[in-house]
Amino acid sequence: MAGSKGSKYFNIFLDYQVWLKAQNREGRVDDQLIELLKEIGLHGSLKKAAIKKGLSYRKAWGDIKEAEEFLELSLIVSTRGGKDGGLSLLTEDGRELIAAFDELHYQFDQAIHRITRQFFNKLNKKDLPETE
Amino acid sequence: MAGSKGSKYFNIFLDYQVWLKAQNREGRVDDQLIELLKEIGLHGSLKKAAIKKGLSYRKAWGDIKEAEEFLELSLIVSTRGGKDGGLSLLTEDGRELIAAFDELHYQFDQAIHRITRQFFNKLNKKDLPETE
């Protein structure tokens, strides 16, 4: 844009997020949830997963619950008591959701790469003689 | 506003959002801001734009201010007093930002259409016996 001393958009970048939602029901499945699920799968524990993601156990638990109601399927299966106090494991549906979301992100990352380049090109065309 | 209503998975949709941000500075430019700017351009008034978007004038004003600091350029130019009490108009930079963002969204909508179809295809293959 007008009058530039170098690239104004030098350290500005494009970010994005994708999520699943419904128009009638509450709840959503986003990045944060998927990462939480991954940690559960990794540690077999909801508590450990929450800590790992910097969330309170209360919220982590609520998020999972909410997502399960939203999707109308079980993402984790838990038991309490026993040697380690209890555990939480991913269900098949949970694992499939993760896999699908990962693929989704891969596709988006591909697309954003291309789109981002175009976007800044367009912006810089006005201000920047040199392309970065 | 943001996102697309690509495919349907039980009535679940894929939604997304894109925004500009920096890794050092605060602030960001997102959909909501762009829509606000559009309303300003449409009405020549920050107050009217805020009302139109269901925001308090205070927040709308703060959002613009913040975005301007973030981008280090002026998006609107305002005067107070006069026949109508005052006005706010888009700057050239403001208009260019809007145009660039619109183009960005167009590109994303294109991409998400394709990606969404793939995504739900993948999900449906597992959970849904009947394809719709």
Place this chain on the structure above:
DNA sequence: AATCGTTATGTTATATCTTGCATGACCAAT
């Protein structure tokens, strides 16, 4: 010069979100 409607900004109240307890259930191992 008094008025009107908007811009401009600090301050206070509200609503929303998250975290932090508190309490119980549960069960392998001691």
Place this chain on the structure above:
DNA sequence: ATTGGTCATGCAAGATATAACATAACGATT
């Protein structure tokens, strides 16, 4: 049977975001 640690869940407390309120500056019009 007692213990330890996690799951499960409601409720109070703290943090954050947004709206509401309160002034004041402006300047064309009356």
